[in-house]
Amino acid sequence: MTALAILGVLSSALFSGASLLYATLGETINQRAGIVNLGLEGVLLISGATAVAVTSLTGNPYFGILAAVLAGGLTNIIMAFLVVTRKGNQLASGLALMFFGFGVSALIGRAFVGLRIDGLPRFALPGLANLPPRYSSLFQFDMLIYLAIPAAVFVWWLLFRTRWGLGVRAVGENADTAFAAGRNPNLVKYQALFAGGLLAGLGAAHLTIAYVLNWSEFMTGGRGFIAIALVIFSKWNPIRAIAGALLFSGAVAFQLLLQASGVEISPFLLDTLPYLLTILVLMLWGGSRKYAAPASLGRVYMGTE
Amino acid sequence: MSTSAESGRRSSVIIQMLSGTVGRYLSMLVIALLLFGIIILISGRNPITSYRELFGSTLGSWRGFSEVLVAMTPMVLTALAVALPARIGLINVGGEGQLYMGACAATWGALTFSAAPAWLLLPLMIVLGMLGGALWALIPGLLRAMGLVNETITTLLLNAVAPLLVAYFVFGFWHSPMDTNRTPNFVEAARLPTLADTRIDLGLLIGIFLLAAFWLFMRYTRWGLEMRAIGGNPEAAQRNGVPVKLYIVIVLCAGGAIAGLAGMAQVSGYYGVLLTGFSRGAGFLGFLISWLSFGNPVSILLTSFLVAVILTGGSMLQLTTALPYAVINILLAMALFVVLSGINIFPGRRTT
Numbered sequence: 001m002t003a004l005a006i007l008g009v010l011s012s013a014l015f016s017g018a019s020l021l022y023a024t025l026g027e028t029i030n031q032r033a034g035i036v037n038l039g040l041e042g043v044l045l046i047s048g049a050t051a052v053a054v055t056s057l058t059g060n061p062y063f064g065i066l067a068a069v070l071a072g073g074l075t076n077i078i079m080a081f082l083v084v085t086r087k088g089n090q091l092a093s094g095l096a097l098m099f100f101g102f103g104v105s106a107l108i109g110r111a112f113v114g115l116r117i118d119g120l121p122r123f124a125l126p127g128l129a130n131l132p133p134r135y136s137s138l139f140q141f142d143m144l145i146y147l148a149i150p151a152a153v154f155v156w157w158l159l160f161r162t163r164w165g166l167g168v169r170a171v172g173e174n175a176d177t178a179f180a181a182g183r184n185p186n187l188v189k190y191q192a193l194f195a196g197g198l199l200a201g202l203g204a205a206h207l208t209i210a211y212v213l214n215w216s217e218f219m220t221g222g223r224g225f226i227a228i229a230l231v232i233f234s235k236w237n238p239i240r241a242i243a244g245a246l247l248f249s250g251a252v253a254f255q256l257l258l259q260a261s262g263v264e265i266s267p268f269l270l271d272t273l274p275y276l277l278t279i280l281v282l283m284l285w286g287g288s289r290k291y292a293a294p295a296s297l298g299r300v301y302m303g304t305e
Numbered sequence: 306m307s308t309s310a311e312s313g314r315r316s317s318v319i320i321q322m323l324s325g326t327v328g329r330y331l332s333m334l335v336i337a338l339l340l341f342g343i344i345i346l347i348s349g350r351n352p353i354t355s356y357r358e359l360f361g362s363t364l365g366s367w368r369g370f371s372e373v374l375v376a377m378t379p380m381v382l383t384a385l386a387v388a389l390p391a392r393i394g395l396i397n398v399g400g401e402g403q404l405y406m407g408a409c410a411a412t413w414g415a416l417t418f419s420a421a422p423a424w425l426l427l428p429l430m431i432v433l434g435m436l437g438g439a440l441w442a443l444i445p446g447l448l449r450a451m452g453l454v455n456e457t458i459t460t461l462l463l464n465a466v467a468p469l470l471v472a473y474f475v476f477g478f479w480h481s482p483m484d485t486n487r488t489p490n491f492v493e494a495a496r497l498p499t500l501a502d503t504r505i506d507l508g509l510l511i512g513i514f515l516l517a518a519f520w521l522f523m524r525y526t527r528w529g530l531e532m533r534a535i536g537g538n539p540e541a542a543q544r545n546g547v548p549v550k551l552y553i554v555i556v557l558c559a560g561g562a563i564a565g566l567a568g569m570a571q572v573s574g575y576y577g578v579l580l581t582g583f584s585r586g587a588g589f590l591g592f593l594i595s596w597l598s599f600g601n602p603v604s605i606l607l608t609s610f611l612v613a614v615i616l617t618g619g620s621m622l623q624l625t626t627a628l629p630y631a632v633i634n635i636l637l638a639m640a641l642f643v644v645l646s647g648i649n650i651f652p653g654r655r656t657t
Contacts, residue, residue, distance in 0.1 A: 038398075038461075078642070086646035091398060091457070092596040095589045096641035102586075103634030107344070110629050217631055218585075225465050232458060268473040275462045279444075282454040298457075 438565015
């Protein structure tokens with residue numbers, strides 16, 4: 001096993017980890033506002049298909065990103081309408097949104113299946129540009145990878161250091177109290193879902209037009225559900241989500257390394273690790289108050305009369 | 306929710322609920338068909354002929370109708386797998402995973418005892434399928450009963466693990482000489498019998514039987530009464546000596562067993578082979594159907610039928626409009642959105 005191969009594996013872990021992190025950040029905002037969005041998988045699919053379609057039509061990946069981000073935000077507005085305005089059940093609405101995403105993404109992407117697109121340009125950080133070519137090509141990342149960790153810090157700042165974030169968390173803990181304190185819980189939930197959708201769209205755009213570089217039906221392959229597991233795993237904290245996303249996508253890299261060094265472990269069993277780890281972590285916390293989920297997660301806010 | 310003990314009052318409540326249900330379904334169909342019609346129109350087809358094909362192909366012939374019944378089989382079972390635990394307040398989002406584990410265990414039986422006669426092999430596969438699903442629900446059940454982790458999260462997470470385990474077994478041990486992602490075809494003795502010359506298998510009959518049994522069980526047995534007590538107020542039930550924790554574990558496992566049975570019926574009846582990733586959401590559809598039906602057995606049957614019409618008709622749309630099959634999910638989702646948002650353009654008598 002050469003250093004080159006190891007670095008290559010780590011580099012690909014960063015690529016798959018970045019899109020996961022964006023989606024996780026989006027879902028974190030949603031859940032902090034008290035909304036479990038099981039439709040994340042569908043949102044990712046719609047945004048991913050939109051990113052490929054727009055990039056392919058305009059020839060400009062930045063338009064693709066923009067369109068994907070907007071598509072994500074708008075799709076989540078459907079969720080907001082169902083669970084906030086019409087007070088529908090969150091789990092059922094999320095699953096319906098997932099099926100919606102299956103269909104809409106197939107419709108948008110049908111003309112682009114298998115078409116290879118020119119992805120987001122990659123460039124090296126200034127300090128790394130002087131490495132020998134075969135190494136430096138491994139350290140060429142696209143813009144969205146460089147921005148992933150700053151984005152996590154930004155979301156943390158948004159949630160824990162701004163007035164808006166305080167409102168989101170207050171609504172997620174207890175909408176009645178937030179209302180009494182002068183917030184509009186419904187408006188806050190709409191905003192949180194829209195913001196979360198924008199981030200999910202960014203993640204999907206990275207997956208399709210920076211990493212995989214084409215479109216196929218159901219290509220997200222359960223990433224939405226991994227992201228939901230990650231939100232719980234990282235205790236609803238954007239900073240911990242960085243480590244979580246690296247750990248989860250690193251499992252794939254780890255498996256390649258193991259195979260190369262002659263240890264045979266089924267890739268399928270390794271893929272189960274993120275989920276099993278999350279359940280294990282939940283068990284270890286037990287009922288501990290400190291790590292509890294936002295108190296009104298999943299509940300319908302019926303309004304205050 | 307009426308708790309009146311008079312049976313007359315109760316039956317009028319049931320009639321009201323059903324008329325409300327019919328109104329909801331009509332709204333769902335009309336609005337969803339209108340919205341989806343716009344999409345068909347945009348993709349350059351005539352919605353009216355498309356719809357004529359959709360309904361003609363499903364409800365217009367015995368052949369099409371029988372295919373609808375085939376499609377609704379796993380949904381009836383997975384919906385019941387959600388409705389049963391819901392009666393004591395448990396949210397089982399794990400039907401998909403339990404279905405996979407049931408299929409996995411049943412396949413093990415079919416491959417290992419392929420020399421056994423059908424009268425022995427099929428019951429064995431049914432038991433194995435139910436055990437597979439039940440074991441998959443045992444983990445969330447125990448964790449919930451111990452007060453460690455909420456069953457919603459664990460059942461959801463285990464959904465993702467089950468297909469991976471199936472892939473592990475199929476790729477690693479069971480795959481046929483020709484393909485790596487499927488087992489060899491099951492022997493004839495491992496196939497559920499089908500009705501006449503259709504593809505309707507015994508699974509549908511079992512599903513309808515279980516729905517009826519579920520209704521009778523909840524209504525007429527001591528355990529049904531105790532479950533209703535837990536659903537109403539777990540603390541009060543506990544104080545009255547109902548073993549709530551035991552019920553949590555057993556009822557969730559029973560739900561898992563029913564979903565496992567759906568998986569068994571899929572591999573033994575419909576496919577006759579275990580494919581990796583064979584189910585794309587039957588377990589999730591079951592959750593939606595159960596939720597939309599308020600766990601009512603008759604509504605479960607009706608809703609499964611409607612969903613099956615949409616999904617079966619989708620394959621006809623694929624042939625005639627050249628749209629990908631997955632596009633039919635839009636029509637399904639729009640119908641679900643309408644019901645979820647509680648929009649009823651044919652309001653009957655108000656039930657509240």
